[in-house]
Amino acid sequence: AVFLGVLLMSGGVAAATTVSQRTDSPASLCIAVALAACVLAYDAWLKSTPLGPVAMGACRSLNVLLGATIAGSFQSLGQGPPLHVSVGMGLYIAGVTWFARNEAGTSNQRQLTAAVLLINIGLATLITFAGLATTDIDQNATTSVLMLMALIVVSINRRLIAAIRDPRPERVQSGVGILLLSLVMIDATLALAASGETAPALVIAALLIPALVLRRWIPMT
Structure with a gap:
C-alpha cells in the first residue's frame, strides 16, 4: 500500500511538472509538491495530533488548487473561484476529520459540536460561492443550486445532530x-453552479452509484 501510494504520488508530481512546462508557470508543480508533502506529513506525523484535521483540510484545499493550476499562474489561483472553493472544501474536510477523530469509541460531545460548526462554516463558504457563481448565469439556476445545497445541508446536519x-x-x-x-x-x-450546465453535474453525481456499491465491501470509516 505504501509503495502504491508513493508511486501514485510520484506520478502526480510528474504530471504536474508537465503541466507547468506547458503553461510556462511553476504553479502546478509547486502545488503538487506542497500537496505531496502535506499528505506525507499527515500520514507520518500529524494524523494522531491536534494538527491532523488541519493537515487533512490543507490536503483537500491543495487538491482543489492543483486542478485549477491548468489556468497557469499563481495570480489566477488567488483570485475568484479556485481560492473560494479551496477554502470552503478545506474547512469542510478539516471538520469531517475532527468529527471522525474518535469514531471507534465514544466521542466527546463538545468536540463533535465544534467539528459540526466547522463543517457548516465550510458549507456556508461553498454556498456563497455557488450563489455568486450562478448569479452570472440566470436566476433559475441560482434557485436550483441553492435549493440543492440546502437539501445537502439539512441531510448532513440531521445525522450530525443525532450523533x-x-x-x-x-x-x-x-x-x-x-x-x-x-x-x-x-x-x-x-x-452546476460554475458551468450552468446539467451534464457535468450529472456525471459527477453518478459517482454516488459506485460509492454506494463499494461501501458494502470497503468501509468508508
Missing part, C-alpha cells in the same frame, strides 16, 4: 459516512 445527542460509535460513523458521500453531491452542485 451529538447520542455519540455512540455507530451514530458517529453514520454521520461520517453521510459527510463523505455528500462530497459527491456537493461537487456536482458546485459544477
